[in-house]
Amino acid sequence: MTNFYIDAFRIFSKIGLFTLGGGYAMIPAIEAEVVDRKNWMSREEFLDLIAVAQSCPGALAINISVFVGYRLKKLPGAICTTIGAALPSFLIILLIAMFFRQFQDNAVVGSIFNGIRPAVVALIAVPVFSMARSARITWTNCWIPFVCALLIWIIKVNPIYVLVAAGACGYLYGTMIKPTE
Numbered sequence: 480m481t482n483f484y485i486d487a488f489r490i491f492s493k494i495g496l497f498t499l500g501g502g503y504a505m506i507p508a509i510e511a512e513v514v515d516r517k518n519w520m521s522r523e524e525f526l527d528l529i530a531v532a533q534s535c536p537g538a539l540a541i542n543i544s545v546f547v548g549y550r551l552k553k554l555p556g557a558i559c560t561t562i563g564a565a566l567p568s569f570l571i572i573l574l575i576a577m578f579f580r581q582f583q584d585n586a587v588v589g590s591i592f593n594g595i596r597p598a599v600v601a602l603i604a605v606p607v608f609s610m611a612r613s614a615r616i617t618w619t620n621c622w623i624p625f626v627c628a629l630l631i632w633i634i635k636v637n638p639i640y641v642l643v644a645a646g647a648c649g650y651l652y653g654t655m656i657k658p659t660e
Contacts, residue, residue: 483552484559490517491544491563496571499595502532502539504602505564507609509543519551526613534642540564 490512498505506529513519520528528550532542541561548560582588616624627645630636 484555486517487548487551487556488559488563491560492567495540495564496567499599499602501603502541502543503606504599505540505543506606509547510606510609513547519547522613524550526610529610 491509494505494508494512498508510522510525514522514525528546529543532539532546535542541564544560544564545557548556548558550556552559611621611624623645627641630641631638
């Protein structure tokens with residue numbers, strides 16, 4: 480049996496090293512490891528953890544790693560998973576910063592980044608569909624996240640107001656409408 484801390488550090492380092500696109504792109508990789516492979520928590524617990532991580536200030540990937548580690552082994556677990564997730568990115572950014580001037584105008588490097596950008600969009604879209612499935616979004620209620628996204632994106636409504644309104648509507652639906660159905 481392997482040591483939890485070594486295992487968790489290795490898992491989060493691997494995710495931090497090989498996941499491009501930031502926190503949203505990391506969600507499916509973390510879910511696959513934490514929920515599917517290791518069974519450290521249920522899918523519902525993971526979805527709740529993501530909701531809390533998104534509502535906190537800071538980088539989503541770091542927030543998720545903190546909450547997973549803390550949920551599993553309190554403060555030592557949070558430190559282990561956070562360092563594991565952040566260290567690869569830190570080292571890569573450090574290396575890029577050291578050599579950036581040498582290749583910033585290189586056409587090949589520019590072309591590579593132009594090819595990576597659409598793939599990163601796909602990496603970010605995957606957790607959206609996965610979270611929708613876990614949150615039980617169906618064809619009858621898919622209008623809710625769509626309207627919320629439009630309010631935030633086009634009308635520039637503060638996301639806090641959208642969350643408060645959605646929570647109030649969910650409470651009202653759960654206490655007043657649903658019981659009478």
